[in-house]
Amino acid sequence: MSQMQDAGSSLYRKDPKVYPRDVKGSFASLRKLAVIVLLGLYYLLPWFNWDGHQAVLFDLPARKFYILGLTFWPQDFIFLTLMLIIAGLSLFFVTAVAGRLWCGYACPQTVWTEVFLWMERWVEGDRNKRIKLDASPWNANKILRKTSKQVLWVGFALWTGFTFVGFFTPIRGLGESVVTFQLGGWETFWLLFYSFATYGNAGILREQVCKYMCPYARFQSAMFDKDTLVIAYDEARGEPRGGRSKTDDPAAKGLGDCIGCTLCVQVCPTGIDIREGLQIECIACAACIDVCDQVMDKMDYKRGLISYTTEHKLSGNETRVFRPRILVYAILLLALIAGVIWSVNHRVLLRAELLRDRNALYRELPGDIIENIYTLKLINMDSKPHHYKIEVLNNENIRLLVSPEPELEPEEVGNFIVRMQAPEDMGRGSMKVDVRFSTLDEPVIERTVSARFLLPFD
Amino acid sequence: MTTQHPVNRRWNMRQRDWAVVLWIAFLSAAVGFFVLFGLVDPLDVISTWVDKFDIGVRLAYGLAFAFLYLLCLLSSALTMFMIRSGPSRGHAKGEGRRSIPEIHDPSQSNPDIDGEDWK
Numbered sequence: 320m321s322q323m324q325d326a327g328s329s330l331y332r333k334d335p336k337v338y339p340r341d342v343k344g345s346f347a348s349l350r351k352l353a354v355i356v357l358l359g360l361y362y363l364l365p366w367f368n369w370d371g372h373q374a375v376l377f378d379l380p381a382r383k384f385y386i387l388g389l390t391f392w393p394q395d396f397i398f399l400t401l402m403l404i405i406a407g408l409s410l411f412f413v414t415a416v417a418g419r420l421w422c423g424y425a426c427p428q429t430v431w432t433e434v435f436l437w438m439e440r441w442v443e444g445d446r447n448k449r450i451k452l453d454a455s456p457w458n459a460n461k462i463l464r465k466t467s468k469q470v471l472w473v474g475f476a477l478w479t480g481f482t483f484v485g486f487f488t489p490i491r492g493l494g495e496s497v498v499t500f501q502l503g504g505w506e507t508f509w510l511l512f513y514s515f516a517t518y519g520n521a522g523i524l525r526e527q528v529c530k531y532m533c534p535y536a537r538f539q540s541a542m543f544d545k546d547t548l549v550i551a552y553d554e555a556r557g558e559p560r561g562g563r564s565k566t567d568d569p570a571a572k573g574l575g576d577c578i579g580c581t582l583c584v585q586v587c588p589t590g591i592d593i594r595e596g597l598q599i600e601c602i603a604c605a606a607c608i609d610v611c612d613q614v615m616d617k618m619d620y621k622r623g624l625i626s627y628t629t630e631h632k633l634s635g636n637e638t639r640v641f642r643p644r645i646l647v648y649a650i651l652l653l654a655l656i657a658g659v660i661w662s663v664n665h666r667v668l669l670r671a672e673l674l675r676d677r678n679a680l681y682r683e684l685p686g687d688i689i690e691n692i693y694t695l696k697l698i699n700m701d702s703k704p705h706h707y708k709i710e711v712l713n714n715e716n717i718r719l720l721v722s723p724e725p726e727l728e729p730e731e732v733g734n735f736i737v738r739m740q741a742p743e744d745m746g747r748g749s750m751k752v753d754v755r756f757s758t759l760d761e762p763v764i765e766r767t768v769s770a771r772f773l774l775p776f777d
Numbered sequence: 778m779t780t781q782h783p784v785n786r787r788w789n790m791r792q793r794d795w796a797v798v799l800w801i802a803f804l805s806a807a808v809g810f811f812v813l814f815g816l817v818d819p820l821d822v823i824s825t826w827v828d829k830f831d832i833g834v835r836l837a838y839g840l841a842f843a844f845l846y847l848l849c850l851l852s853s854a855l856t857m858f859m860i861r862s863g864p865s866r867g868h869a870k871g872e873g874r875r876s877i878p879e880i881h882d883p884s885q886s887n888p889d890i891d892g893e894d895w896k
Contacts, residue, residue, distance in 0.1 A: 335877055530863075534855060537862050562886025580883035580890050592878035599863070617889060 336453070337526055337590035339436065340446040340582070344609025353424040354433050362478070365485040370702055377487050383730065389663065390730060392700055394670060401659050408655065410535070412648040414542040416640070418549050419603035422536070428528050429602065431479070431521035432588070435472060442468040446585060472522050473514075480514030526589040530600050540599070545630040546639050550603050552583075552594045552625045553633070560594075565618055576620050583607035583625060593625055669705075670698035671756045673737065673770045681773045684740065691772050693737040697756070699727035705758045709737070712753040712767065717741045719754070739772055748776050794857050802849035809845045814838070 367374040369388045376385040384391040384399075391398060413420050422429060443449045443464050455461055484506050485493050496502045502510070520528055529536055543549075557577035563569060569576065577594065584592045586606040591598050593607045611625040629638045676692040684690050699705050707725040711717045720738040727733050739752070750772045757765035788796065819837035832840070883890040 532859075534859060537859065564887075565889040578887050578890070580887050581878075581880045582883050582890075584878045584880050585883075590878065595878075614883075614890065 335590070337588065338446045338449050338585075339588045339590075339606070340585040340610075341440060342586040342606045342609050344612060346605035346609050350424050350429075350433065350604065354430050357425060357430050358434065362482050365482060365490040373489055375486060376489065379487060390700065390702065392670075392698070394700075395666070398659060398663060401655060405652065405655050405659065408648060408652050411542055412645070412652055414539050415544070415547060415644055415648060418543065418547050419536075419539060419601070420548075422529065422539075422602035423604040426602075428520060428533070429604065431517055432525050434475065435521040435525075436588075438471045438475065439468055442471065472518055476514040476518035476522070477510070479517045480510040480512070483513040484510045526600070526602075529589060529602050536599060536602075542644075544642070544644065546642055548627050548629060549597055550593060550601060550605060550608060550625065551597060551628050551630075551633055552577075553623070553628075554594070554596075557594065557624050576615070576624050578614065578618060580614055582610045582614060586610045666700070667764060667766050668699070668701040669707075669756060669758075669764045669766050670696075670700065671754075671766055671768050672696040673754060673768050675771065675773075681775070683743070687743040688740050689743050689745075689774050690738055690740045693739070693770060695721070695725075695735040695737045696732065697725060697727060697735060698732045699730060701762075701764065702729045703762075704728050705764070706760060708757050708759050710755050710757075711739065712755050714741075714752055716745045717752060717772065725756075741772065741774070743775065746774055749773055794861065798850065798853040798857050802846060802853040805849040805853075806842060806846035809849070810842050813841065813845070 364375050365373055369385070372385045372390075374385070374387055378385065382393050384395075410421060439449065443452050452461055452464060481493070481497065482490070487509075488506060493502075493506065496506070524532075556575055558575045559573065560577035560579040561572070561574045562579055563572060563574060583594065584590075586609070587593070588604060588606065589600045589602055591600045593601065605627065607625050608627065612622045615622045615624055632638050672695070674694045674696070676694065679692070682690045682692070695709075697707065705727055707727070709719060709721055709725060711719050718740045720740070722736050722738075725733070725735055737754075751769055752772045753767050753769050755765060755767045757763065819834050819841070822837070
């Protein structure tokens with residue numbers, strides 16, 4: 320038991336709670352900006368409309384994804400796959416160039432944790448006040464502050480969950496359902512589930528997600544090289560560390576530039592000491608850079624004792640930005656992005672499936688005419704209504720009849736009966752026919768599909 | 778005749794890890810496969826597929842199992858990787874966690890850096 324309580328060596332010691340101190344500075348402002356922009360997009364985007372649809376809506380029951388004026392159908396699944404590959408490759412590229420930029424500024428875990436921390440600071444105060452409050456016995460002040468924080472956290476988490484569901488169900492209707500207490504079972508489940516996940520990850524787990532649960536944190540080192548931007552403490556300049564007055568001469572005291580204030584440790588959201596070297600727990604938020612620069616200013620020392628740097632720079636070599644892996648990532652990324660943009664713009668916004676009637680091979684009509692019947696499924700993937708012309712290519716003997724008239728509203732799926740009639744003496748057995756579907760109005764959309772036409776075999 | 782236990786032929790930790798990953802993923806995929814196809818007939822899926830893509834029932838079963846197995850394998854292997862790797866000197870390597878960084882009041886031995894109101 321005594322071993323389990325030994326803070327340094329136990330396998331099962333609970334992680335001490337991290338109380339990150341507030342920090343101001345250029346990187347903190349950048350992170351604040353990233354939080355506002357990214358969460359602004361998340362919370363506001365579903366409220367905007369585009370072409371009569373919610374700007375971003377993943378309509379699963381209708382099997383349609385609306386993304387800023389583009390409609391993606393199940394047939395466009397390839398684009399979703401390509402976009403995921405682009406996202407992954409972008410992460411590789413950014414990581415190889417600038418290290419864990421994603422972790423420090425853009426990861427949802429970081430972004431939401433930051434907001435939960437803001438709320439915690441507003442209610443409970445900065446680091447020292449929070450430590451004192453947690454250590455103090457329960458009294459009216461503690462109950463009031465803790466309850467207020469929980470109310471803010473839960474409210475924000477519920478709003479987050481509501482917005483999340485709003486990406487899958489039209490958010491305005493969802494809002495009405497919430498207000499009138501008519502929320503469906505699945506909507507309620509996902510709203511509460513995502514709220515709980517937000518509350519748990521950003522309020523309770525925080526840095527433990529990055530340290531123990533995140534696979535990217537483990538993989539990212541594979542994308543690092545000696546020219547990747549990392550946050551590092553300049554040991555040669557800082558050591559030996561020690562306290563001193565501003566008027567003291569560090570050289571005379573045998574000291575480096577680190578004054579041992581431990582502020583870099585206090586601002587760290589993952590609770591590490593950057594002076595121990597590059598660590599897997601470091602999410603590269605640069606809070607330690609901001610705080611150390613301010614300490615250096617206060618002491619009239621040169622900034623940059625902790626800084627964004629590279630291993631090459633630290634060892635006195637030159638940093639190379641353009642290196643083979645960066646170029647390979649960049650070329651692949653550009654090619655994929657260009658490919659996706661081109662193919663999205665050249666999508667044929669019409670699908671046609673021509674299926675033979677399975678009940679009969681063919682019908683003999685008076686006048687030695689052979690008729691084949693087909694079921695036609697026509698999908699208008701455009702955002703405009705269209706009237707279609709359907710014709711058989713390269714065979715003037717075949718007459719084609721469609722019922723009802725092939726007209727479709729925007730994004731409508733229609734089923735039609737197609738009759739193809741040809742003289743009996745046109746041939747024998749199975750014959751391939753190409754059928755072209757084209758719009759009679761602007762813009763011109765056309766697609767050709769093949770079908771089999773059957774004639775008597777004897 | 779007594780034979781010595783072939784200790785030197787036993788698997789090392791990495792081999793054991795992979796054996797567990799492969800086998801557990803197989804079992805999970807098998808369970809998933811039976812449950813899935815207890816509920817869904819592949820013929821129904823093929824006939825309502827978004828594109829005409831008639832692959833036949835046997836191939837559908839085979840591909841579905843391969844897909845489930847790959848998915849389970851990915852999950853299993855990633856779990857192994859997450860448990861076996863981790864913060865250096867962290868408990869994942871069984872060496873105990875890094876000791877807590879030393880923290881004190883910034884003003885301690887630094888009279889120019891005062892405490893809570895420090896900016």
